[in-house]
Amino acid sequence: MWTRPKCGRTFVRKNQSHYCGGKPSTIHECISRKPEDARQELERMRDILRSALPDAEEGISWSMPTYWKGHNLIHFAAPKHHIGLYPGDADLVARIAAWCLEEDGWGGGAEPRGLDA
Template sequence: MWQCPKCGREFKNQDQNHFCSEAPTTIDAYIEAQAEEVQPLLHQVRNTIRTALPEAEERISWKMPTYWKRHNIIHFAAFKKHIGVYPGENAMVHFAGRLTEYKTSKGAIQLPYDKPLPLDLIAEIAKWSYEWLS
């Protein structure tokens, strides 16, 4: 077991990503709670999605930055080695051919910190997800 030196909580995994206090209630607070070197990348993802979905509401859902309009459209989150983008299963199927260089799962894309962020692709996925849900 690993114990966080800041809050004292115990976790199975060493250096488990977590919030030492209450989970953030805004995207600004979420980004500020992340490692300093990751914050600029999170701002890039946020600005990309915000530009792609100007009518969507920003909120925290599932403890992640989320874009919402009548439904959750897309989420993103910071992890130890990557940023996760969560557009849902249908988007993953639709964009599968363009995601082959990334680790993916049923509804998620892992964007490692050591590769450039595919911001144009993120914007395209966000727009497609919004249109699919509308």
């Protein structure tokens, strides 16, 4: 067993990923808890998704920033070494990829940290 010194929670695995304290309740709160380099990239991802999905609602699901419209459309997150984009709809994936390539020259998916890579 491993106990996180910062919050005192105990886990089976050492260095278990978790939130000390409560889970984030807003996308801003979720992003603000990440390291600076990840925050910049997550804000960029958020801007892209806001533009691509103007009618979707923002929220938190599975402790990740999420966009939904009647159901979860897409989640994104920054684990330790990459930015993850987790779509829930194949048609949406195609629309966002096309929009990103057209607008930004970036096609999405799990990219190394630094979306310009």
